[in-house]
Amino acid sequence: MSTIELKKLTFGFGNQTQLLFDQTNLIIDTNWKLAVIGRNGRGKTTLLKLIMGAYPYQGSIIHQTAFNYFPQPIKNRTQLTYFVLTEQNDIESWRIEKELNLLQADPNILWRPFDSLSGGEQTKALLALLFSDDQHFPLIDEPTNHLDQRSRQQVAKYLKTKNQGFILVSHDRSFVDEVVDHVVAIEKQQLMLYQGNFSVYEEQKAIRDNYEIEQNKKLKSEISRLKQTAAEKAEWSRGRERDKYGKPNVKGSGAIFDTGAIGARAARTMKRSKTLVNHMEQRIETKEQLLKEIETTDSLIMNVKSSYHRRLLVVENLQLGYDNQALFQPISFQLEKGQRIALQGPNGSGKSSIIHYLLGTFSGQARGSVDLAQNIPISYVRQNYEDNHGTLPEFAQEHHLVYEELLNNLHKLGLERQVFENRIEDMSMGQRKRVELAKSLATPAELFIWDEPLNYLDVFNHEQLEQVIKLVKPTMLIIEHDETFLNNVATQVIKLHGE
Structure with missing residues (x-):
């Protein structure tokens, strides 16, 4: 060893x-x-x-x-x-x-x-x-x-x-x-x-995080109580400060007490009070240092538009190919409102080609029929997004996005604020992937088409996407190889088989 x-x-x-x-x-x-x-x-x-x-x-x-x-x-x-x-x-x-x-x-x-x-x-x-x-x-x-x-x-x-x-x-x-x-x-x-x-890591981390969350709650409650007590003592101390000058009589003819004795006693009391306040502030600082920073992720926002279409897509005996060579055996399926269909198959089996055909960008041969609801807004995460360019404000304007919504999701996806100033073409591939994904999340759409959305994303991002999809239940067509993700979000899987 x-x-x-x-x-x-x-x-x-x-x-x-x-x-x-x-x-x-x-x-x-x-x-x-x-x-x-x-x-x-x-x-x-x-x-x-x-x-x-x-x-x-x-x-x-x-x-x-x-x-x-x-x-x-x-x-x-x-x-x-x-x-x-x-x-x-x-x-x-x-x-x-x-x-x-x-x-x-x-x-x-x-x-x-x-x-x-x-x-x-x-x-x-x-x-x-x-x-x-x-x-x-x-x-x-x-x-x-x-x-x-x-x-x-x-x-x-x-x-x-x-x-x-x-x-x-x-x-x-x-x-x-x-x-x-x-x-x-x-x-x-x-x-x-x-x-x-x-x-096992997830289970153990959840136990540790839950324990630390409970400890944080107790510490925050104690810190709040100490701050309240310190504030009361400080106010009481200020009251004793005023006592040093004595109290006028009712007729306003001057002090009726021994102002010197009162002032000395008030000064001693004020000094003890300030010492107590300082001691409490030190205890508060010690308690605040014990607070644990919990690894958390914020919930994403997905701009799903309500659709009056019950069925958004009907595919019947569709078969695509190049040079008279079919990519897969004919497939048929229907995509209804709220469904999330995953396309599965080996590399090169034609999954992305189906998306290109739906979007009108497929250059090969096609058989069968596809009926896509007319004029529905579509939000698309592309597998290849190297052509994204410019600053984030320029990018938002080009794609008719609300700039604040784009930045909000980018920050939640883990993009550091200092990167917001960079041009997209100067970002890393992981950062550029987050821009592509944040664009899709911020695009108002009735149908979301995502082609390998998880590439370059960490497991925390995977969980964020799963959570927002399960929450808002968008209509989706997804290509992804991550089995856990598909098990968590897909309502149906269509497998492509070679010809």
Whole structure:
């Protein structure tokens, strides 16, 4: 057994005002299958890079381990896949072929140009390379991107049966549940270790959060009582201050008491009162420092327009294809008000093509019929949104959005306020995805069409979307590979089968 030990790790990027990690400690057993989870921007990938020594930091990271990182950077994507994989790694082809077989991928992809492979095939090739080397400890960053549900299940089974430990970053809850036995959550600049999978983490975190919420309630109640008492004592002290000057008689002929004695006694009483107030203020400050910051997410707002249409879409024997080659067998379904239909199928089976056909942007051949309610407003989350550009005010104006509603959802989705000033084309892919999603949420619509909405989003965003969908019950057509999300929001699943 070997370990990776973090001692008083402190790190933040120079352009950020807040540290990502502050005096945090953690010991990782390299036999663990460990998932790192947390909000986007909290430092999951950065933690992997720090462990590899990619950034300078304060504190110490102690280990006797050599690391391999997924995904490996690709220098020349036009080369044969085998040469792409072995350009920086002297690994025999039979080792990679063995891992590809375990991943249920065709080993012949090694002899095709890397850029000709599908996203799923590229992922499997890079994973096969990662585990062909048993001399290095794997650090795996988002392996489920571009994988359909079947491929995710294949990769999950592959990782689950590995005797080797690893550290995994993934936002797919079902996937994490399948493959890990420990979870590290990045919370409040600290690393919190949980033994078990994602479901165990959620249960334990809920118990801890509920306990801390109850403790916060008690502390806030006590703080409120102390503040009230301190205010009363302060007012009483001010009353004694006035007593120093004595009281006039009824006829206004001057003081009838010994004002010197009264003043001295009032001064002593006032001094004791002020000491008591200061003591209470110190107690209040101590109590306030005990208040816990609970990791919470705010509820999103979805601009659903009421529809008088009972049935918004009817699809009968629809079949799409290119060059007289059908993508899938004919399908038929109806989408009624309040229903949420999910389209499922392997990568390349034609799911997005159906959406393009509905929106009038499909360039291939079509058979069958589609009846979409006329002139209904549609809100669309695109799988490819790289053409979004400009400042957020310009973007809101271009898409006829209420700017405040766009910013409100962006902030709730975890986009930092300082990013609001950036141009969209200068944002990270995760930030740009949030802009695309916030646009859809703010667009008044009777029908919401979402094509892989969860890419680049963290598990907290997944839960936010699930909550708002279950609350407002919009009419939706969804393409998504995340099984947990679909189980929680879809009212019907339509599976596409190859021709």
